[in-house]
Amino acid sequence: MKSSLLERKTSDLEKIIVELNRGREFACRLREILQKHVDHVDDEDAYTLVGKIMSSFCATLSILSSNEDSSSSSCKISSLKDRRGRYKRRKTLEATIKETSTLVHDGHAWRKYGQKKILNDKYPRNYFRCTHKFDQGCQANKQVQRIQENPPLFRITYYGHHTCKTCPKVSQMICDSPNDHEDSNSVLLNFNSTNNNYNNHHHFLGMMVETVDLSFEF
DNA sequence: TGAATTTGACCTAG
DNA sequence: CTAGGTCAAATTCA
Numbered sequence: 001m002k003s004s005l006l007e008r009k010t011s012d013l014e015k016i017i018v019e020l021n022r023g024r025e026f027a028c029r030l031r032e033i034l035q036k037h038v039d040h041v042d043d044e045d046a047y048t049l050v051g052k053i054m055s056s057f058c059a060t061l062s063i064l065s066s067n068e069d070s071s072s073s074s075c076k077i078s079s080l081k082d083r084r085g086r087y088k089r090r091k092t093l094e095a096t097i098k099e100t101s102t103l104v105h106d107g108h109a110w111r112k113y114g115q116k117k118i119l120n121d122k123y124p125r126n127y128f129r130c131t132h133k134f135d136q137g138c139q140a141n142k143q144v145q146r147i148q149e150n151p152p153l154f155r156i157t158y159y160g161h162h163t164c165k166t167c168p169k170v171s172q173m174i175c176d177s178p179n180d181h182e183d184s185n186s187v188l189l190n191f192n193s194t195n196n197n198y199n200n201h202h203h204f205l206g207m208m209v210e211t212v213d214l215s216f217e218f
Numbered sequence: 219t220g221a222a223t224t225t226g227a228c229c230t231a232g
Numbered sequence: 233c234t235a236g237g238t239c240a241a242a243t244t245c246a
């Protein structure tokens with residue numbers, strides 16, 4: 001996908017260079033014709049004008065050539081894992097912090113995109129973004145981190161506001177990684193389901209569950 | 219088979 | 233330079 005885009009860009013660039021070369025060639029031939037007929041001032045002006053056109057073609061071609069060289073060389077260096085330039089880290093934004101012993105749903109659909117072990121913290125921090133980040137451009141994010149084992153206590157930090165249109169009654173669930181299950185650290189919220197798997201989230205979206213049955217797994 | 223999660227690599231603010 | 237926030241390939245799930 002990305003490589004095909006790159007190939008297309010490269011081929012487009014090559015076409016542009018070919019066309020510019022043709023233009024320069026035509027201007028060169030026009031200058032030769034004019035060279036034979038420089039009889040008065042107007043012809044002299046036309047002659048210098050053609051010269052300017054030619055130098056413009058040459059300048060454009062040299063710019064394109066240098067870009068092509070740099071892009072092709074950078075392509076050799078960069079790998080699939082090279083994500084420089086794509087990453088945008090949030091500066092210190094206003095945050096809403098909640099501490100709760102129960103991971104009660106907040107009415108929004110969240111999608112986990114990362115988990116990080118935090119220095120001097122016993123439990124990992126989980127990173128969530130709004131499910132509708134891409135389809136509706138919703139910029140809401142949140143972080144969930146367990147801060148206490150018994151009784152379970154979680155710190156939920158919200159960044160940004162929801163701009164997506166989601167039903168306020170839609171349930172939301174949070175679950176730590178499978179490793180945490182092994183470490184007896186995880187918490188699972190189950191919303192009126194016969195299956196204790198948090199991946200049933202989208203089923204709840206459709207069911208519009210209102211009654212909530214919370215259960216924790218440690 | 220598509221969507222969600224996991225997780226190591228990558229990137230940058232401080 | 234490091235901690236921590238994000239990305240995206242691999243994996244899991246339904």
